Amino acid sequence: MIVYLLCFILFLVGIYGILTKRDLIKIILSIGIMGYAANLMLILFAYRNNSIYPILSEGKAVSQMVDPLPQALVLTSIVIELGTTAMLVALALRLYEKYKTFDITKIRRLKG
Amino acid sequence: MIIPYFIIIPLLAAFLITLIAGEKDDWAIILSIIAVISLLILSLFSYITMHTETLSYYMSSWKIPVGIVLVQDALTSFMLVLVSIISLTSLIFSISYVRNLSGDWKYYSLFMLLVAGMNGVIITGDLFNLFVFVEISIFAAYALVAYGGKAEEFEASFKYAVMGSVSSTIVLLGIAVTYSATSTLTLAKIGEQLPSINSSIKLWIGGLFVAGFGLKAAAMPFHAWLPDAHSSAPAPISAMLSGILIKILGMYVLVRIFFNIFDAPQFFLNIFLIIGSISMIAGVFLAVGQWDFKRLLAYHSISQMGYIFLGFGLSTTLGILGGVFHLLNHALFKSLLFYNAGAVETVTGTRDLRKLGNLTRIIPTTSNTSMIASLAISGIPPFNGFFSKLIIIIAAIEANQPVYALIAVIGSILTLASFMKVQRYGFRSEKKADVNGKSIDWKMNFAMITLAVLCVATSLMIIPGIREIALDPVVDVLQNRTLYIQLVMGK
Structure with missing residues (x-):
């Protein structure tokens, strides 16, 4: 149980970073942390004590293996997160070109 | 089997555009319009021919616990028709609008990806597949x-991307919890x-799904990104996003x-009702004070989404009918x-209502169609x-929830007030x-006139004979809740 709780705390650290940090790059890093927490949670749900990697070979029973599906899901979600991060960094760079700052409190032409 | 083509056609068009488009956007326009028209024909065909049927398509013919299943029922075809209509008019409107911005094929490629993602979300029957398509479109x-x-x-x-990634991560967490509890990702099996x-x-x-998808639906506590994103985008894209x-x-x-x-557990239906009434009233209050035309419309999107939440939250037959119809x-x-x-922005170069003036002479089509749309959104018959x-309000009264009915009426009156302001200024x-x-x-005018005609024509869907064909199968899918599971699992 304690690992799930720690994992959830990691998730909350990410949310805390997004809500409180003022620097665009730190916000992007916080989103990364949040994504890691979700991936870690998927892997933890698939893990079983004293089990082996899920590759079929002689002398290894299926019942002893960890669940391979979440690992495949995590691969997909890592690729999606890579895309998100690249997109966010590109946007942050364009924002820096326009506003000459990474501070979100100074980037506020939209309001109302 | 036409089900997979709803994803194949726009996805193929998106990548073909990058290959064959040269410097100019002519080929991109032709290809994307062909793709969207074929989607419209396919979706109309499936909407008309299959009323109550449910079709399943097994990708690479892997059966359910292993493979990904695509499901098409009345609700799916209804949404597919909606996506095709709006994306076709949006594309036609884009042609000259986007040439004013840059005249580039990239726009059409991204547009087709947006359509592919939405069609995928609608048609998939697998939770993780749904997540992937959500990411593609967003x-x-x-x-x-x-x-x-x-x-x-x-x-x-940037704001939209941050909020979108937060919501996607929450959804992923929800998927993880679901998988750990049920050991499957197929929706019907779950x-x-x-x-x-x-x-x-x-x-x-x-809770995780309400928070994750509620952020994407811009219901009231999660709405902060919507007015910025929807008012800053190019106009046809605002229409796609808000619409x-x-x-x-x-x-x-x-x-x-x-x-x-x-x-439909009662606890979550109550959350729908509360979220709906808050967004309905707060969205419209924020909208009345706006002077930026598109920002005002964006706040109204929040408010009108509230009506849809309310209709579904009541979960009576009439409430669901109202929700589907209002959608x-x-x-x-x-x-x-x-x-x-x-x-208006193309002609005058501004969106500020205070700087606009008498436009009826200059752009009569825009002015008249905006009158129709304003009357439609404020709830003026016919x-x-x-x-x-009206259906949503009657449903609220029938379900012994007069408070929600009153909130809906107040919201509607304030909507009328803010659109009188739009028309007046x-x-x-x-x-x-x-x-x-x-x-x-003429292309822009054509897009506007088509939708204006549809605004009047869809009010005919309330006539009992047409309603039974057009809307009732959709309502039935949501009313007979577990029938979906049985049909998809093939029992």
């Missing part, structure tokens, strides 16, 4: 919001397993998960209003908005408007 949306390349657009896109699992885990799953993206990624997914899979109507008139805003709002004031010499071509 990625295209981030890029399209920033397409104009101005500082405000990057700012809005529905089969759910009654046997612990109720506190059900609360976790439901269908928030409904597909937010409302459709929530309804599918909570009605067909979770069997269709809102997509039509809100897209039309965003086209009007785009046309336009479609009146009937759907934006189109029909005494002041002479400044015009920058650009004109609206």
Whole structure:
């Protein structure tokens, strides 16, 4: 149980970073942390004590293996997160070109 | 089997455009219009021919626990028709609008990706597949919001991207919890397993999905990104985002998960009702004070989404009918209003209502269609908005929830007030408007007139004979909740 709780705390650290940090790059890093927490949670749900990697070979029973599906899901979600991060960094760079700052409190032409 | 073509056609078009388009955008326009028209024909065909049937398509013919299943029932075909109509008019409107921005094929490629993602979300029967398609469409949306390349657009896109990633991570967490509890990702199979699992885990799953997809639907506590993103995007993209993206990624997914899979637990229906009434009233209050035309429309999207949440939250037959009908109507008139805003911006170069003047002479089509759309959104008979709002209000009274009915009426009156302001200052004031010499071509007018005609025509769907064919099968899918599970599992 304690690992799930720690994992959830990691998730909350990410949310805390997004809500409180003022620097665009730190916000992007916080989103990364949040994504890691979700991936870690998927892997933890698939893990079983004293089990082996899920590759079929002689002398290894299926019942002893960890669940391979979440690992495949995590691969997909890592690729999606890579895309998100690249997109966010590109946007942050364009924002820096326009506003000459990474501070979100100074980037506020939209309001109302 | 036509089911997979709803994903194949737009996805193929998106990548073919990058290959064959040269410097100019002519080929991109032709290809994307062919793709969207074929989608419209396919979706209309399936909507008309299969009323109550449910079809399943097994990808690479892997059976259910192993493979990914695509499901098409009445609700799916209804949403597919909606996506095709709005994306076709949006594309036609885009042609000259986007040439004013840059004249580039990238826009059309991203547009087709947006359509592919939405069609995928609608048609998939697998939870993780749904997540992937949500990401495809929302990625295209981030890029399209920033397409104009101005500082405000990057700012809005960044906000949207941050909120979008937060919501996606929450959804992923929800998927992880679901998988750990049910050991499957097929929606129908999850529905089969759910009654046997612990109720506190059900609360976790439901809560994570409400937060994740509620963020994408821009319901009130999660709405902060919407006014920026929807008002900064190019006008046809605002129409796509406000008209269908928030409904597909937010409302459709929530309804599918909570009605067909979770069997509509009362606790979450109450959350729908509360979220709906808050967004309905707060959205419209924020909208009345706006002077930026598109920002006002964006706040109204929040408010009108509230009506849809309310209709589904009541979960009576009449309430669901109202929700489904209002979903269709809102997509039509809100897209039309965003086209009007785009046309006004093209001609006058501003969106500030205070700087606009008497536009009825200069752009008569825009002015008249905006009148129709304003009357429709404020709920004036005989336009479609009146009937759907009336159904929702009657449903609320029938379900012994007079407070929600009263909130809906107040919201509707305030909507009327804010659109009177739009008409008074934006189109029909005494002041002479400044015009920058650009004109609206026939393609823009065609898109606006089509939607205006549809705004009037869809009000006919309330006539009992037509309603039984057009809307009742859709309502039945949501009313007979667990039938979806049985049909997909093939029992």
